[in-house]
Amino acid sequence: MIGNIYDKLPKAVSLGINGARRVRQTAVALGRTGLERALGDRSAPPDVLRKLFERLGATYIKLGQFVASSPSLFPEDYVAAFQQCLDRTEPVPFHRMLKILKQDLGAGCLGEIFADIDPVPLASASIAQVYAATLTTGEKVVIKIQRPGVADILVTDLNFLYYSAVALETVLPRFKHASLSGMLSEIRNTVLEECDFIQEAENIAVFAKYLEDTGNTTVMVPRVYPEASTRRVLTMERLFGIPLTDRKQLLATTSRPGDVLGPAFETWMSSVMGCALFHADLHAGNLLIMADGRVGFIDFGIVGRISEKTRNGVKKLVPAMITLDFVSLAEAMTAIGMTREKVDTARLAHDLKVLYDAGESDDLADLENGYAPAMVVDPDRFMLEMVRVAETHGIRFPREFTLLLKQFLYFDGYRDLLFDMGDWMDDMMPMDMPAGMPRFFLPNDRHTL
Template sequence: MDIIKTSIVFTKTIRNVTRLKEIVTVFAKNGFDEFINSGITSHIPDFVLPSSRVKIKEELAQKSARDWPMIIGNRLRKCFEELGPSFVKLGQLLSTREDLFDESFIDEMKKLRDQALPIPFETAKNIIEQSLGIKIADIFSNINQQPIGKASIGVVFEGTLKDGQEVVVKVKRPGIEKIIETDFSILAFLISQLEKFSDEIKQLALSKILVEFEASLHNELNFNIEALNGKRFQKIIDKYDNQENKLFRIPHVYEEYTGEDVLVLEKIVGIPFSSKADVDKLNEGLTDKLQKAIEIFSKMYLHDGYFHADLHGGNMFLLPTGEIGIIDFGSMGNLSRKARHNFVAIIYSLLTHNYENLIYEFLDVAEYSAIPDVDKIIGDIKQELRPYIGLTAKEINSTQLLHKVIRTITKHDMFVPRDWVIVFRSLITLDGVSKSLRLDCDFFGILESNIKEIIASSFNKDEVIEDGLWAMKDILSTARLVPRHLKWFIKEWTKEKFAFEVKISGHEKEIVGIYSALLFLSFAILSAAFMFAGVLCLDSGKVKALLDISILSWVFWSLSCFFMITGFMVLRKGEK
């Protein structure tokens, strides 16, 4: 699914005009009819755009201007719920972009969780048997026909294997790929039209969000990838989790019963961290557990760059054994080695209040169409973070701090890529969980101690040698590529007949003088040439008087005088 191509060649990729009509109708009746232009409806034959009962502008006029994010969010949520899985998933993604949207809008998008409809058990049974090639009775001794979870991509059932092990069975919705492909092409087209309609919408970078969303969702559609993600997460977390007194519990994947459309996992029973009242009852020792959890997660971020991309209270459980269970590995984040170094530098800059370095690190990782005004951004960051100067790591409200940084960055038209938003959101989530449970966890203090270890290890001999080798490779590669690219550039330059203009201010008089002198030199050369041409036309043996000179010689000498006089006039004009 190449959504860039789909948005450009819309009429060739939309195979379901009925779906487009349905989407436009749903948005129109929920108040967005005034934003839907003819560029959209022209693709639907014989279509009359319905109008909503209460216009968005009318509702905004009745309420405070501060309520507009909530009003827009509420109406969008209703649209997404009615339009199904693709739009529900998009809404869930938008709920993670605190850097772009207002808090009240985010709250509306968060209500989309678990709003999907169930699928009939017979349908799920057929999918399981077709995917695994085994009769369901040969796998399970019992399976509950009522789903315990409904998501936009899959439906979750609970059952018991033949050996008595209790499991959960995740089944992909039938035909979901086709639905998502069609919806994505329509979304790409709608967003391209909306961005033409409004500069404010264009600044939200919805097209980029959709591209990232497509890549993420493509992985979530394959349950084999989710199974591999869980195994990798387990392997990395085991490096930091005490094997004798384990803190984390990752559900075991039954690979023999797992395929692209079906995922069978060990069932873990516990209290979700989103259920604050129930977790509060087991608060004893929870501060130490969460402190240790934050420490392990911070090491995973800083050392491995691998982390859970959808970490929230509903995916974390407090088990009766005292362990913390984590589920749902469909979407994971991954930072490269360079990105991890950037991340370390960003956090360290925040802790040391080095805001200039902070901005330069963000310039290295963010995307922007034009180079921002660095001094202005640094000034804005200093203004926003002034209240935190002088505070210790433990005294800093990390959630507020990270929100302010991201919002200030995006205010200057810098787009923060998805992986970076996810890693910051994961940190905010962990901090938010501890605060919601009224636990005293030194979040930034833990990060600070781990960062100091990483900075110390960066002077390790092996690391320095490795960095040096990579730097040498880059230099050699650049030395080889620059002549080629310069050759291609000059070739294109001459082929396209490009021209450039140089403007120099403050030396206009000198430039005019030089220009006049060059013109005088040109006229003098022309004058001399015509003078010489006139002489060549003379027949020296026949010229005994002026009347014997040929007319052609007089013409050339006249032109010579004309160019000489013109040259002197230009030179005098330039001297004034």
């Protein structure tokens, strides 16, 4: 059995220059973290580990994001800490990024394809940097360029971690119950897919086709320029919109932001039910309010694909959440989750009601009937609490569902950001869900801008 592991190692683990470089980088990051600890840093262990992951770069940032989106698998304090895992890095100098661009699109791409490129990146993350540019045909675009060597680093790190987990589970069989190799295999596949910009372009195409097929004119995605895109370079239409992070500018353009965000939520919700994929990273920076009132969905590097079982469970879950039917909610959660024993849905329903009631603040205690109590202010915290309640009843959710739930809670968080979301929930539900339900994700109508 051990021999089988050794047979696999040469195929997966780079022991050459990349491996040596990563050993050195890891040693430097560990040394810096240890020094800070010795000099008096008394941060909690989860925060120390998060900072270390950020210093170790792309692979470990992605691992941290996996921890943050998997509350069924990791301790609550670590999940909460890794919610703050920042995917922002010091930008690589432009001349090095331009070298990758020329390698993939040709030495004359600057002049033949692009009339100009702003050398200051719009964004710099662990996997790629984004630049504003203009095509020779006049269109304003953004170019997403993969950081040099990042794919090799990811392969080296993830393969090493994966085969280390395989070896550990072989030598110590009790670790098989933790399914470390299974988790790392999932992370590896997900992260390497995120590095494939051709796949991201296909994700955009699938979602754009879904919008076209459903006649949706309220949401848009950027146009992709295939002739200026490769596995490491993605050229897209630049959307000049207002991100939800800019609350002041958004409220200066409309007095009823809910009239814009409502259709966006409806589109996202219906895509969960009817599209081959759904956007799984709808933080405020990835939603742009356009001048014509449409909402732009950007950055399809992280998408979700749910099983038929989860999809059917969600169809029951959403109306149950909106109507505060805790028994139906408990039944839907049981259907979605994985459990080895029979769940007492009556007890689970009671515990869910306690959780919802606990989110009710004193000044909102007199909300009219038909409105849900205010949820925990932090959407991530509410997700953790919901999962915690389910776990006490022996339910473990698949990661696809926690990704889904987090997007729900992103939208609910925008309620707190923008206060009055108007009456958009009446029309937001997919056709197979009843309309006119009480507003779950919204504050009371008394709240005005």
